[in-house]
Amino acid sequence: MPSVLEIIQKSAEFLGSKGVESPRLNAEHLIGHALKLKRMQLYLQFERGLTEPELELIRPLIKRRSQREPLHYIVGTTEFAGLKLKADRRALIPRPETEYLVEILTGLFRPPPARVLDLGTGSGAIALALAHAWPEARVTAVDSSPEALELADENRLLTNLADRVSCVRSVWFERLESGSKFELIVSNPPYLSGQETAEAEPEVRNHEPKAALVAADAGLADLRTIVRAAPPFLAEGGMIALETGITHHAELTKLALTGGFSRVESRRDLTGRDRFLLAWMAGV
Numbered sequence: 047m048p049s050v051l052e053i054i055q056k057s058a059e060f061l062g063s064k065g066v067e068s069p070r071l072n073a074e075h076l077i078g079h080a081l082k083l084k085r086m087q088l089y090l091q092f093e094r095g096l097t098e099p100e101l102e103l104i105r106p107l108i109k110r111r112s113q114r115e116p117l118h119y120i121v122g123t124t125e126f127a128g129l130k131l132k133a134d135r136r137a138l139i140p141r142p143e144t145e146y147l148v149e150i151l152t153g154l155f156r157p158p159p160a161r162v163l164d165l166g167t168g169s170g171a172i173a174l175a176l177a178h179a180w181p182e183a184r185v186t187a188v189d190s191s192p193e194a195l196e197l198a199d200e201n202r203l204l205t206n207l208a209d210r211v212s213c214v215r216s217v218w219f220e221r222l223e224s225g226s227k228f229e230l231i232v233s234n235p236p237y238l239s240g241q242e243t244a245e246a247e248p249e250v251r252n253h254e255p256k257a258a259l260v261a262a263d264a265g266l267a268d269l270r271t272i273v274r275a276a277p278p279f280l281a282e283g284g285m286i287a288l289e290t291g292i293t294h295h296a297e298l299t300k301l302a303l304t305g306g307f308s309r310v311e312s313r314r315d316l317t318g319r320d321r322f323l324l325a326w327m328a329g330v
Contacts (some may be wrong), residue, residue: 054088142316238328240260
């Protein structure tokens with residue numbers, strides 16, 4: 047029987063030949079998932095022989111990853127801001143950049159906002175992370191996709207945050223109650239151009255939902271809509287926080303300052319590129 051280590055090595059070599067980044071790490075995650083073992087437990091069993099039934103559990107997972115299906119879709123979960131969330135094709139996989147946006151926001155608000163709106167919630171990652179960080183906050187999670195909202199709802203239950211996070215199906219602000227006010231509106235909307243998506247890794251362009259990735263007008267269409275429509279839904283001194291493309295800030299800053307916001311600030315992502323736009327209503 048081949049050992050655990052031998053199968054890890056062969057799987058990593060195979061995944062690497064298919065262009066998978068970090069093939070050894072991917073192989074360990076997939077094999078551990080198939081065997082229901084954490085990575086450390088896997089290391090302690092390197093010399094153990096694998097039975098044919100165990101190999102039959104491993105092979106299809108390695109094959110799927112070799113076809114560049116995202117790792118998190120295969121294992122069905124992802125970690126985000128200290129929460130374990132379900133992940134599948136219904137929504138984008140939360141990115142480290144978006145997790146960094148959550149860190150920025152939790153560091154900015156003293157005291158935390160009471161009412162938060164997450165536009166384009168997808169899996170619910172931002173909404174749930176902020177609700178987890180701010181126990182007194184009430185968060186409304188909006189998405190136009192019924193499939194994404196279904197996943198977000200499942201994650202509300204999984205994280206035990208269903209009592210403080212509510213899901214609403216809406217195209218941005220359209221179905222929110224008139225007069226709704228929030229101290230914080232946050233969004234990671236579609237902001238890639240069609241060309242950027244076509245040039246992305248196969249995991250992105252072939253597997254993740256394009257409607258959550260691509261926006262018209264070189265990725266700016268949905269960002270413009272949010273900036274223009276947000277002011278009536280913001281409390282005095284309230285803020286919008288947007289994840290954006292790295293070339294969008296000049297236009298969005300001008301749009302915000304002429305559209306009712308009193309102050310705008312760009313924040314860089316983990317690679318030093320302009321990624322987050324923060325804009326405040328008067329009253330801060």
